[in-house]
Amino acid sequence: MKLWYFEDNGGNFGDALNPWFWSQVAPELELSSPDSLLLGIGTLINHRAPSGMPVRVFGSGAGLGELPAAVADWDFYCVRGPLTAAQLGLDASKAVTDPAALCTRLYQPEDQQKRYRCSYMPHYMSQQWGNWPALCAAAGVHYIDPTAPTFEIIDQIVQSEMLITEAMHGAIVADCYRVPWQAVANSGQLNPKWQDWMQSLEFSCGPVLELEQVYRGDGELAPGQRFKNSFKRLCLSLSGDRLDWTPPPPKKSSGIHFDTQVKRLSDAARIGAVGLSDNRVLQARLDRLEELLQQLRADCLAQVPSVRLEPSL
Template sequence: MKLFYYKDPIGNFGDDLNSLIWYNLAPELFDNDDSEVLVGIGTLINSRAPVMPTKYVFGSGVGYHQFPKIDDKWQFYCVRGPLSAQRLGIDPSLAITDPAVLLTQVLPNRPVRPTGMVSFMPHHASSRFADWKALCEKAGINYIDPAYDINETIFQLRQSRLVIAEAMHAAIVADALRVPWIPVTCYDHILDFKWNDWCQSLNMSYSPHTIASIYDMERNFTATEKIKTSVKRGLRKRGIWTENWTPPVPETNRFEMEDKVVAALSNLAQQASSCLSDEGKHFESIERLMEKLDVVRRDVARRSGGVYPRIAV
């Protein structure tokens, strides 16, 4: 079996949790046999999933791209939440929660010295739209880039007293680590469906705070790139355009929006009420996921003729 997940060219925290969690928690499941794949953390139940392999779905969700053709190549052990289960027409009991919560089962059980800092992580696409590190510095907030080294990111999340999250897996991991979090949206590419799917799995509601969209993508452009962007905008305004062309980046609005964004971040850090799932529900979801993982292990062992010991919760 191989591990299937989205691999961002520059890295993305939520997706990169897959290799850290699965290769540490259940390394015996994986080999070079590409006729089977484990579909784990991410919004991966869609038309872009590989067609030929048998897909063992463990906690993934529905949301992006076209809905896949569900056939006997799809084996569902559990999904992210009740909305995914409903869309798929599967047993509602298979809606447990996002398996990124299992990070707690592979981290060393040692205390981390809290710093009292407030951290912010944008969605990985949002991180490229503006200089969020500089914005956070002005707001007195610790910035965590979703492309940072995954171990450093986890360490900073553990040190935080509060996490402001546009990236859903920043919220999921913060919640798993029992660090309060606040959901925000800065741009319109944030998918409410997947947030609601996860939140409902833990009996929470999703009510994000809105931060104004800020664009400063041309700050690192070369002179040639700036000219190219200007030409594209001119052509588009004149109606000389086809959908096959790569669109120009959004126009810079940093000078108009910077103070608003900094103030919004600062106010959230100081005044907004935070979220944290019920502790009993949190630990119940971990136990249920671990039980499901034992089922996967037994099924794989049965097919291969091997025997795997039960995972202790």
Template sequence: MQAFYWESAHGNFGDDLNLWLWDFLLPGFRDIQPEMLLVGVGTVLNEKLLPAGIRKLVIGSGFGYGSAPDLSDASEWDVRAVRGPLTAERLGLDPALALLDPAMMVADMPEFQNLPRNGGTIFVPHWESTVGGIWPLVCEAAGIFYVDPCGEAKSVIRSIAQAELVIAESMHAAILADAFRVPWVAVTTSQAINSFKWRDWAASLDLSYAPRRIPISSRAEAVTKGARFWGMDFAAREAQTDAPDEPMHAETLLKPRHEAAQSTLRSVAKKALAAPSILALRQVRRADAQLSSDTVLAGKKERFRAVLAGVKRDYF
């Protein structure tokens, strides 16, 4: 059995965790049913994304893009659980199949147990916001720790588990925060964020999705998103000729003095233009955070474990 997931060229921890999560949830799954796909974490229930003619075992995936697949052929589809009630409704499934996002089960893994809560407040943007965005600089100015959603999945997850508050544009940042019982606040930087999948997951745990708006951090980010920045509209097509802002690095590079001075001036200018983003992040720190009910989460996880037990009984 092969784990199917959407692979971003930039990397995205919420999808990449499929590489190892299922070895914990279903040990030995790789050695059985080699012709079958395990469709787990991700918004991948899409007519064009999933290959036809291959049997698919769906455990917790969600709908949110494109056209819904036709699940009527039982020889091709075995749907045991989906992410939330909106997915179940859209696909015409029994509401009882709406459980939770499987990523929440990461908190049960021994390597993530008993991590100290010393990470302060962190911001995890959507991976698309990292393209052209200057969020590391914005977070530094706002007194918040920046966590790159394109980083190595386990490292990102540890940062979330050890935080005291998670500001999440990335949906899986909120999902993992909730799993580790870390309060979180949803934010968005553009209308491109898929609210359906957010509402789908939130509804699975009796939560709501009402994100706070954070202004875009830079002109380059606005270009990549085809959005507005300081009152100016930018078309996404300009991204081909508009170089993005330089990525932020932890290490300091030695440069000639005149280059260092120019770099300092550019940094000051970028920070000035990003002032609305900095202010908004500071305000979010004082916003009311969310966390699902312990009872609701425990109940959903117990039902999900029952689904896994059924899969083991039927396939192993």
């Protein structure tokens, strides 16, 4: 069975969990039919999924893009939350929670000492052009790079007393390791996928921190690239339309804007995080995920009956 997930060349924590996660919880996937797909961690239920082969879904979400025409024929073990279940017309019992919550049952960092009073983790797309390390340093907050290796990120989250995060899977992993967290949105409004996940755990994250993007501009680039970017910006300002080339990064944010966002982040760090699901609800969802994993593994091995099912969790 082929694992289908979004891969970004620069790295992206939530999606990058997939290869490690599935090798741990369901190693039988590699033994089953290569002519079928598994959709796991991520917002993957959309038109981008390959067609023309059987599809099994374990914990994925919907909400980004159109639903595939063949989705009615897919085999759903569970989905991320009730919003996804409703969109697909599935029974509410299929809305368990995001599978990444099982990380706490798969991996425990050797060093769990609280080294950081507060950490900040941007979304990987914000990290591309954002000046987050400088912003965090000015605010007295530890910066977590969302494109870093998976275990480095998990270790830093666990070693934090609280996490402020624009990345939803930063919040999911913090929540399962019982690290209080606060959600961030550039516009002040969270993507509906957050509500899908939070409703699966029957809670609300409370106030959302509105932290606007702070751009680092061209200062770190070579002179030739800086000139090219300036020329592109000039062309864009004259034409008003995006031309047929890679757009330049935004200009460096002003000092006033930078200082305003520093104050917002430092104030949020001082006040403290507001999100943490009920432990009893979380443990019940994790138990249910484990039950469904056993079913998935057994279904995979039904295609290779000579192999015995061994515990994975």
